Amino acid sequence: MIAEILATGDEIRTGALVDSNSAHIAEALERCGVAVKRHQCVGDDLADLVPVIEEISRRADVAVVTGGLGPTVDDRSAEAAAQAGNVPLTPDTRALEDIRRFFEERGRPNSPSNQKQAMLPQGSDVLYNPVGTAPGFGIKIHRCTFFFLPGVPFEMKRMLADQVLPRIEKMQRGKRRYHLLRTLSSFGLPESMVGEKVDGVTREFPQITLGLRAKFPEIQVKLYLSTSDEPAGQALLSEAARWVADRLGDHIFSCEGRPMAEEVGRLLTARKATLAVAESCTGGLIGHWLTNSPGSSHYFNLSAVTYHNQAKNDVLGVQEQTLIDHGAVSEETARQMAQGARRAGRSTYAVATTGIAGPDGGTEEKPVGTVCIAVATPQQTLSHRLRFNFGKRLMNKRMFAMAALNMLRLELQKPEDTIS
Amino acid sequence: MIAEILATGDEIRTGALVDSNSAHIAEALERCGVAVKRHQCVGDDLADLVPVIEEISRRADVAVVTGGLGPTVDDRSAEAAAQAGNVPLTPDTRALEDIRRFFEERGRPNSPSNQKQAMLPQGSDVLYNPVGTAPGFGIKIHRCTFFFLPGVPFEMKRMLADQVLPRIEKMQRGKRRYHLLRTLSSFGLPESMVGEKVDGVTREFPQITLGLRAKFPEIQVKLYLSTSDEPAGQALLSEAARWVADRLGDHIFSCEGRPMAEEVGRLLTARKATLAVAESCTGGLIGHWLTNSPGSSHYFNLSAVTYHNQAKNDVLGVQEQTLIDHGAVSEETARQMAQGARRAGRSTYAVATTGIAGPDGGTEEKPVGTVCIAVATPQQTLSHRLRFNFGKRLMNKRMFAMAALNMLRLELQKPEDTIS
Numbered sequence: 001m002i003a004e005i006l007a008t009g010d011e012i013r014t015g016a017l018v019d020s021n022s023a024h025i026a027e028a029l030e031r032c033g034v035a036v037k038r039h040q041c042v043g044d045d046l047a048d049l050v051p052v053i054e055e056i057s058r059r060a061d062v063a064v065v066t067g068g069l070g071p072t073v074d075d076r077s078a079e080a081a082a083q084a085g086n087v088p089l090t091p092d093t094r095a096l097e098d099i100r101r102f103f104e105e106r107g108r109p110n111s112p113s114n115q116k117q118a119m120l121p122q123g124s125d126v127l128y129n130p131v132g133t134a135p136g137f138g139i140k141i142h143r144c145t146f147f148f149l150p151g152v153p154f155e156m157k158r159m160l161a162d163q164v165l166p167r168i169e170k171m172q173r174g175k176r177r178y179h180l181l182r183t184l185s186s187f188g189l190p191e192s193m194v195g196e197k198v199d200g201v202t203r204e205f206p207q208i209t210l211g212l213r214a215k216f217p218e219i220q221v222k223l224y225l226s227t228s229d230e231p232a233g234q235a236l237l238s239e240a241a242r243w244v245a246d247r248l249g250d251h252i253f254s255c256e257g258r259p260m261a262e263e264v265g266r267l268l269t270a271r272k273a274t275l276a277v278a279e280s281c282t283g284g285l286i287g288h289w290l291t292n293s294p295g296s297s298h299y300f301n302l303s304a305v306t307y308h309n310q311a312k313n314d315v316l317g318v319q320e321q322t323l324i325d326h327g328a329v330s331e332e333t334a335r336q337m338a339q340g341a342r343r344a345g346r347s348t349y350a351v352a353t354t355g356i357a358g359p360d361g362g363t364e365e366k367p368v369g370t371v372c373i374a375v376a377t378p379q380q381t382l383s384h385r386l387r388f389n390f391g392k393r394l395m396n397k398r399m400f401a402m403a404a405l406n407m408l409r410l411e412l413q414k415p416e417d418t419i420s
Numbered sequence: 421m422i423a424e425i426l427a428t429g430d431e432i433r434t435g436a437l438v439d440s441n442s443a444h445i446a447e448a449l450e451r452c453g454v455a456v457k458r459h460q461c462v463g464d465d466l467a468d469l470v471p472v473i474e475e476i477s478r479r480a481d482v483a484v485v486t487g488g489l490g491p492t493v494d495d496r497s498a499e500a501a502a503q504a505g506n507v508p509l510t511p512d513t514r515a516l517e518d519i520r521r522f523f524e525e526r527g528r529p530n531s532p533s534n535q536k537q538a539m540l541p542q543g544s545d546v547l548y549n550p551v552g553t554a555p556g557f558g559i560k561i562h563r564c565t566f567f568f569l570p571g572v573p574f575e576m577k578r579m580l581a582d583q584v585l586p587r588i589e590k591m592q593r594g595k596r597r598y599h600l601l602r603t604l605s606s607f608g609l610p611e612s613m614v615g616e617k618v619d620g621v622t623r624e625f626p627q628i629t630l631g632l633r634a635k636f637p638e639i640q641v642k643l644y645l646s647t648s649d650e651p652a653g654q655a656l657l658s659e660a661a662r663w664v665a666d667r668l669g670d671h672i673f674s675c676e677g678r679p680m681a682e683e684v685g686r687l688l689t690a691r692k693a694t695l696a697v698a699e700s701c702t703g704g705l706i707g708h709w710l711t712n713s714p715g716s717s718h719y720f721n722l723s724a725v726t727y728h729n730q731a732k733n734d735v736l737g738v739q740e741q742t743l744i745d746h747g748a749v750s751e752e753t754a755r756q757m758a759q760g761a762r763r764a765g766r767s768t769y770a771v772a773t774t775g776i777a778g779p780d781g782g783t784e785e786k787p788v789g790t791v792c793i794a795v796a797t798p799q800q801t802l803s804h805r806l807r808f809n810f811g812k813r814l815m816n817k818r819m820f821a822m823a824a825l826n827m828l829r830l831e832l833q834k835p836e837d838t839i840s
Contacts, residue, residue: 015448283707
């Protein structure tokens with residue numbers, strides 16, 4: 001079964017927006033055993049949309065189209081599908097009712113432009129939208145079954161998983177292959193070095209394909225396997241994942257594709273410990289990452305984002321003399337920040353960052369990209385001074401935050417009774 | 421002049437990698453006045469590559485192709501171009517020499533597979549690679565001038581800017597058109613309502629095209645104009661932007677596409693004021709957003725992310741009795757958090773958030789999505805209780821953080837002497 005993907009919209013066409021939907025859909029389709037042959041993107045113009053839908057309708061068995069289902073005049077996907085399929089647009093009663101209820105529940109007025117969203121190509125298989133106002137639809141044109149979905153990523157993902165993938169699995173009837181994937185997340189080695197350490201995996205396990213993906217600042221090792229026997233495939237992937245984990249040792253922080261902050265939360269929970277954070281250069285990013293995990297309130301007590309030196313002194317008790325003698329960006333300051341956060345947050349552990357994210361503020365001795373991180377445990381305080389520079393403030397912040405969480409992770413991974 | 425973009429490679433085709441190159445290229449071409457009609461992606465298979473190159477060669481005037489120029493067997497772009505253009509591959513002497521020197525300078529062995537990279541379609545315009553081993557090339561096939569570039573983003577970007585864009589500008593010889601764009605950022609109205617309020621802009625200014633983009637949780641209004649007279653076009657866009665800003669009033673927070681946190685920083689700087697933040701449910705996100713702007717250390721003093729109630733009391737002085745009587749998620753707590761942050765951060769203003777991001781922790785009285793925000797000024801403390809629920813923790817956090825910054829922005833936008 002051959003699949004194609006079409007992203008629509010002037011924002012993607014002109015490059016104002018990077019299309020991440022198509023990669024998500026491609027990955028999902030490949031996992032269902034459908035080969036994705038081509039992705040395309042065109043703008044909101046009917047004169048471009050109709051011909052591309054017609055082309056796909058003669059080349060592919062299944063296609064997923066995103067975008068252009070919104071309430072505004074530049075949302076033309078339903079109209080384009082109707083023209084390509086040579087059917088009229090008709091209002092769908094249940095979609096109209098869904099839209100009415102969506103606005104009623106939110107106490108917002110239902111507008112005529114939203115009702116336009118319920119105008120769908122006649123005879124289409126309506127895909128109701130549980131999380132937004134734009135319904136999607138399925139429609140067969142020539143040899144191809146099209147699924148039209150909204151462009152808003154979380155609406156698209158939900159409808160793809162709940163409504164489109166089950167329909168595609170049904171279309172495959174027993175001819176199904178499983179495209180399995182295992183993701184290992186590493187931190188601390190450049191991509192080329194990760195590649196050199198693990199590329200032997202395809203000699204050891206010839207059925208497996210290796211992919212490396214830089215998801216800054218982590219490097220993910222992806223193991224792909226296409227098989228008709230799912231349990232045997234999963235067992236083989238587990239064996240290959242252990243092989244990779246052995247090669248990369250401590251650099252692997254998750255064998256399940258979990259984010260670093262979630263992994264730290266898991267380790268804290270396992271030892272019934274709590275955490276406080278003191279942030280300067282990371283500006284709140286560590287707290288933000290930690291609190292993206294549901295349940296983080298069980299172990300995360302406090303992050304003191306002490307951007308101003310006075311706040312480092314007032315809130316964390318960093319000594320003025322330390323700031324004068326060593327500067328805000330120093331291991332001494334980082335250590336006092338971690339100790340102060342541990343005290344102020346009444347926590348088992350604390351981690352602290354202080355550094356220069358740039359673009360300005362660097363000196364010869366402490367250039368942009370310098371960061372000092374410290375971890376305070378019940379037994380001791382550890383610190384490091386590191387230097388990165390990715391030329392972008394946000395990238396430096398991300399690298400600083402990951403380095404700090406990673407230092408804490410390595411400490412938490414030690415068996416409890418060996419901690420000095 | 422019509423352009424198309426083609427990304428090649430199995431990693432993009434299967435969704436293992438998000439293609440951000442095409443958006444970068446589209447934006448660069450549009451800025452040069454070239455209309456991008458279509459992006460595509462196919463894998464590494466010659467049977468897919470050759471036909472897609474042929475299709476483009478009959479439809480577009482110029483095309484940029486990325487990927488498939490590396491040293492391995494699955495890098496087939498040069499071969500595909502040669503087949504589509506019906507010419508043989510021949511070695512390029514200077515490219516061979518560049519590759520030899522690249523390895524010599526890095527003390528790495530030069531392998532035969534790298535020499536394959538110097539095999540280019542006969543008669544092509546070689547684009548030497550100053551930062552890697554893969555040379556690119558230009559080749560005319562039918563009506564279209566193709567530029568083949570490496571897929572590694574930093575190599576692609578450098579070669580596009582230095583070698584491809586100047587060639588495209590030369591091809592346009594005076595026929596250049598300017599594709600202008602103005603972005604207005606709004607917050608607080610749903611997309612459909614924004615659309616209804618502003619869609620009259622295209623009646624008032626028929627040359628302008630309107631686009632709406634939901635960049636959650638903001639809604640951007642985009643005004644596009646294609647013209648050969650740049651100054652007149654900019655003046656018209658300014659007039660249209662004023663028209664839109666009048667319709668949306670206070671909901672517009674930037675007419676230059678600036679993020680909310682940067683806008684708040686601009687307003688603080690204008691009145692030489694400083695800011696402290698107290699965050700509970702936003703977990704550090706407000707601090708993170710504020711510190712993404714270079715120079716934020718001039719006005720941002722502190723964010724106290726007091727996730728645990730004890731920390732609200734210890735660090736911000738929220739009274740235990742308030743937490744008992746009203747709960748952590750209450751306007752009373754938010755007000756004391758803001759006042760405490762203003763004091764602890766020795767700041768002119770403070771903003772505070774406390775709420776329930778979900779998925780758990782909601783009650784009948786305070787369901788998931790409830791947030792209380794407060795702003796403390798030198799004169800008074802204001803507070804609101806709001807309710808959102810986007811079904812996703814991260815989306816709720818973003819909405820809470822934006823609502824809090826927006827409340828502060830509206831306060832900062834009042835003329836200084838009218839603040840009560």
